[in-house]
Structure formats: structure tokens, C-alpha cells
Amino acid sequence: AQKITQTQPGMFVQEKEAVTLDCTYDTSDPSYGLFWYKQPSSGEMIFLIYQGSYDQQNATEGRYSLNFQKARKSANLVISASQLGDSAMYFCAMREGVDSSYKLIFGSGTRLLVRP
Amino acid sequence: KAGVTQTPRYLIKTRGQQVTLSCSPISGHRSVSWYQQTPGQGLQFLFEYFSETQRNKGNFPGRFSGRQFSNSRSEMNVSTLELGDSALYLCASSTGQGASGELFFGEGSRLTVL
Numbered sequence: 001a002q003k004i005t006q007t008q009p010g011m012f013v014q015e016k017e018a019v020t021l022d023c024t025y026d027t028s029d030p031s032y033g034l035f036w037y038k039q040p041s042s043g044e045m046i047f048l049i050y051q052g053s054y055d056q057q058n059a060t061e062g063r064y065s066l067n068f069q070k071a072r073k074s075a076n077l078v079i080s081a082s083q084l085g086d087s088a089m090y091f092c093a094m095r096e097g098v099d100s101s102y103k104l105i106f107g108s109g110t111r112l113l114v115r116p
Numbered sequence: 117k118a119g120v121t122q123t124p125r126y127l128i129k130t131r132g133q134q135v136t137l138s139c140s141p142i143s144g145h146r147s148v149s150w151y152q153q154t155p156g157q158g159l160q161f162l163f164e165y166f167s168e169t170q171r172n173k174g175n176f177p178g179r180f181s182g183r184q185f186s187n188s189r190s191e192m193n194v195s196t197l198e199l200g201d202s203a204l205y206l207c208a209s210s211t212g213q214g215a216s217g218e219l220f221f222g223e224g225s226r227l228t229v230l
Contacts, residue, residue: 035218043204045221091159102147102210102219103172106159 003027004094006107013082014115020067021077021110023092032096034075035104036066039089048090051075079112087114120209120222128228134195137225139207141188147171147212148190149219150182153204162205165190166212194227202229 005024013019025034036048051059051066059066067076079086089111093104121140129135141148149164149172161174165184182192194201204226208219 037221042223043206043226044223045206045208047218047220050218093159102149102164102166102208102212103161103174104149104151104159104208104219105161106151108158 003105004092004107006092006110008110009108010111010113012113012115013079013086015084016081018078018080019082019112021079021090021092021112023075023077023107025073025075025092025094027073027094027096029096032094034066034068035093035095036064036075036077037091037093038086039091039109041088045091049077082114084114084116087112120207120220122205122207122222122225124225125223126226126228128230129197130230131197131199133197134193135197135227136191136193137205137207137227139190139192139209139222141190141207141209142220145209145211145220146188147210148184148188149208149210150190150192151206151208152176153206153224154200154202159206162192197229199229202227 003026032053034051038046049059049061049064049066051068058068063080065078089109091109092107123138147166150162153159163173164171168184179195184190204224206224207222210219
């Protein structure tokens with residue numbers, strides 16, 4: 001079974017509007033971390049935001065926020081006020097365990113296109 | 117602060133050859149992990165090194181190997197290349213400790229096997 005599921009292969013959003021990218025995960029480990037990365041066409045993976053399983057509040061980083069619903073095992077990324085430069089692939093990823101190695105499990109990604 | 121540096125950025129090899137890719141992590145980072153990205157399989161974990169020791173390994177054949185040096189720089193090697201090894205190989209650097217340690221990625225090495 002997939003551990004990270006991103007059900008939206010592609011999405012469009014109008015410039016300056018908000019967009020939500022979906023991510024659900026599956027783990028039996030009570031300690032885990034959830035990440036979102038952006039990958040532009042250049043290939044580099046750019047870290048956006050992190051949410052720990054024990055964090056009480058939803059993570060926010062500038063225009064990015066993570067809608068963390070632990071009971072539903074979802075960790076959706078919300079991008080507010082979309083910009084043309086936000087057009088890229090977005091990956092949700094999970095790291096299981098606190099003391100385990102730094103191994104990330106990635107979803108299949110969502111390609112976001114921002115329309116002017 | 118310099119980011120993660122991967123070399124070479126692009127390379128073309130033929131089947132049966134071998135290739136070595138290099139990754140220089142962010143200064144002070146002791147963990148280096150490698151990922152393979154293909155259109156069909158997506159992003160898959162290859163292995164992670166921490167203080168010169170392999171700490172975890174993904175589900176790849178033995179043709180894929182790696183090592184880490186005392187300065188934390190890492191190399192990965194693929195022997196007897198196959199067409200399916202064509203991919204973007206990404207290296208990620210981290211402190212290697214702590215629950216919320218984020219991974220910083222390089223721009224990748226794009227390998228084409230003909």
C-alpha cells in the first residue's frame with residue numbers, strides 16, 4: 001500500500017488566488033514528520049514546510065501553510081496568493097520515526113500551473 | 117552558506133559502463149542521502165550515510181553502491197549500467213539528528229544511458 005498519496009496529478013490556479021494540494025499518508029509509527037517540497041523544471045527539490053506528528057499547531061511558512069488533520073491522516077499544503085513562479089511540481093513526503101535514518105517516502109507529486 | 121553541490125550535472129553513458137556521482141553536503145551536515153527520480157517510479161530512496169556509515173538502504177540491486185568520506189562528501193556508483201538506470205539522481209544533506217531535521221537537496225545529476 002502506498003504510504004503517501006497525492007491524488008491530484010495536475011492542478012490549475014489563477015494568479016493571486018489560493019490553492020490546496022492534497023496529501024494523505026499511512027503509518028503506524030506515532031512519531032513521524034511530514035514535508036512538502038517544490039521541484040521546478042531545473043530539478044532541484046526546494047523545502048517548503050515541515051509538520052511533526054506531535055506538533056499541536058499547523059505549520060506555516062510565509063505563503064505556505066500545512067493543514068494537518070491527524071485523525072484523517074492528511075497533510076494538505078495551502079498556497080495563498082499564488083504567483084507565476086509557483087508553477088512547479090509539488091511533492092509531499094514522510095519520514096517515519098524520530099531516531100531512524102533520514103529516509104523520506106515521497107508521493108507521486110502534483111503539477112501546479114499558475115495562470116496569469 | 118553554500119548549498120548542496122552535485123557533480124556532474126549531466127552525463128551520458130552506454131549500457132554496461134559504470135558511473136560515479138559526487139555530492140558535497142552543506143558545511144556541518146553529516147548525513148547524505150541519495151534518491152533516484154524517474155517518470156515511472158517517481159522518487160525512490162537509495163541509501164543514506166551518516167558519519168561515513170551507511171545507516172539505511174533502499175530496495176535497489178547491488179549494482180548501486182555508495183560511500184561517504186571523512187569530510188562528509190559522498191559518492192554513489194552504479195556499475196553495469198542498464199537503460200532503466202536513466203534518471204535524475206538527487207542528493208540530500210542534513211544534520212542527521214533530531215526529529216524535525218529537514219533535508220536540503222542539490223540540483224541533481226541527470227544520467228542518460230544509451
